[in-house]
Amino acid sequence: MSVLMDGVPSIASEVVGGLLLVVGTATAHRMAGAWKTRAERRIWRPILKNGRPLRLVLTCREGPLPRSTHRASINEVRVLLEFTPTFENIGIEYKITDSLEAPASELSSANLLILGGPAVNDVSRRTFDAIQDTLPVGISLDEVAITVANRRYAPEYGAGGQKVVKDYGLVVRCQNPFDPSHKTAAFVVMGCHGFGTAGSAQLLKNPSLAAQLAAEVDQRDFVAIAEIRVHGYEYDTRIIESFLFPRR
Numbered sequence: 001m002s003v004l005m006d007g008v009p010s011i012a013s014e015v016v017g018g019l020l021l022v023v024g025t026a027t028a029h030r031m032a033g034a035w036k037t038r039a040e041r042r043i044w045r046p047i048l049k050n051g052r053p054l055r056l057v058l059t060c061r062e063g064p065l066p067r068s069t070h071r072a073s074i075n076e077v078r079v080l081l082e083f084t085p086t087f088e089n090i091g092i093e094y095k096i097t098d099s100l101e102a103p104a105s106e107l108s109s110a111n112l113l114i115l116g117g118p119a120v121n122d123v124s125r126r127t128f129d130a131i132q133d134t135l136p137v138g139i140s141l142d143e144v145a146i147t148v149a150n151r152r153y154a155p156e157y158g159a160g161g162q163k164v165v166k167d168y169g170l171v172v173r174c175q176n177p178f179d180p181s182h183k184t185a186a187f188v189v190m191g192c193h194g195f196g197t198a199g200s201a202q203l204l205k206n207p208s209l210a211a212q213l214a215a216e217v218d219q220r221d222f223v224a225i226a227e228i229r230v231h232g233y234e235y236d237t238r239i240i241e242s243f244l245f246p247r248r
Contacts, residue, residue, distance in 0.1 A: 037089050039211035043204055045219060046173070046185035047092055047111045054087075054094040055106050056080060057123045059116030062100070070098055075194035076115045078233070079201045083113075086205040099123050107178040115197055117141060117170075117190035124188055130177035136223060136243040139170070144192050146170060146225060148241065153225060155192045164230050167193050169200025171224045173217075174245055182248075185221075191228070199228025199235035212239060221245035 047054055058080065060070035080096070087094055094113070097106060099121045107123065118125035118141055128141070140147035145154035146168050153168040169191035176184040187204065191197040203209050203224055213224055216239070223243045229236040 036207075037086075039207050039214050040086055040205060041090050042214035042219065043173075043210050044090060044092060048090065050111070050183055050185070052184050053110045054092055055097045055102075055110040055112055056083075056094050057097045057099050057102055057112060057114040057121065059121040059124075060098045060100045061120075070100055073116065073120075073194055073197075075198045079115055079189070079198050082201065083205055097123075104178070107176075108180065109184070110176075111184045112176055112178075112186040114186065114188045115190070115201075117197075121190075124190060127177055127186060127188055131172075131174055134174070134245060136245050139223070146192065148225065151241075153192075153227070153240065155196070164193050164195050167191050167196035167199060167228045167230060168240075169196035169226045169228060171200050171203050171213075171226065172222070174221045175248065195230045195235065196226075196228055199230070199237045200224075200226045202226075202235065202237040203239065206237070209237060209239065213242065216242045217244060220247065 041048060058072050058076050060072050063069055063071055086092075099114075099116070102123050112123070112127075114121060114124050114127060116124055118128050137148055145152055147153070155164055155168065156166040157163060158165040169189070172186075172188040174186055174188075175182050176186040178186075189197055189201050189204070191200055203213050203226055213222075216222075217224075222245065225240045225242070226237050227240050
């Protein structure tokens with residue numbers, strides 16, 4: 001019996017050591033993951049901070065028949081799929097919302113990521129109408145171009161005007177204008193064309209672009225303009241200009 005008892009401390013030490021190793025390894029993995037996603041975390045900080053759910057508002061259109069399901073943009077669906085790893089890595093849970101059937105209760109109680117511009121997405125239009133007076137720069141979206149002061153960013157076309165070779169997009173982070181408590185945030189990602197929407201989304205999930213944008217805006221709400229060179233379904237995106245909202 002004494003021999004068995006003599007071995008107990010050794011076994012207990014091994015168990016404790018094994019547990020500490022597991023905990024230490026898990027902690028190291030979490031720290032490494034947080035370090036790798038630090039730029040994305042800075043961009044999405046308002047959502048991570050307030051802890052509210054995220055509603056990803058896709059641009060939807062009516063189907064050919066009254067009983068048809070609504071149609072979504074293929075570029076926006078691609079953006080959604082590309083966002084999924086980022087959301088998983090930084091711990092953001094989301095649900096998809098139809099722009100044609102977005103309940104007021106959802107818009108007012110959740111963080112928003114709105115894909116598509118005011119011309120095609122009703123929630124985007126309502127957002128821009130609500131924040132127009134607080135935008136840090138005058139932006140015209142009345143044509144297929146983005147105009148800021150005396151600068152006009154318009155798409156370029158190839159193949160006889162049948163193919164977009166360069167597009168421009170806009171990314172906005174601001175207070176959620178539908179939330180009377182001002183506790184939630186809204187992101188709007190849009191382009192002159194769908195390519196601009198997909199390319200501009202890179203600012204929120206590409207580590208190098210997110211790091212550049214985070215350094216420029218320093219935790220402030222912002223408007224950023226991106227240039228997107230289109231290569232099939234691949235995009236080369238760069239930030240052209242960024243502007244800061246007034247401090248909250």
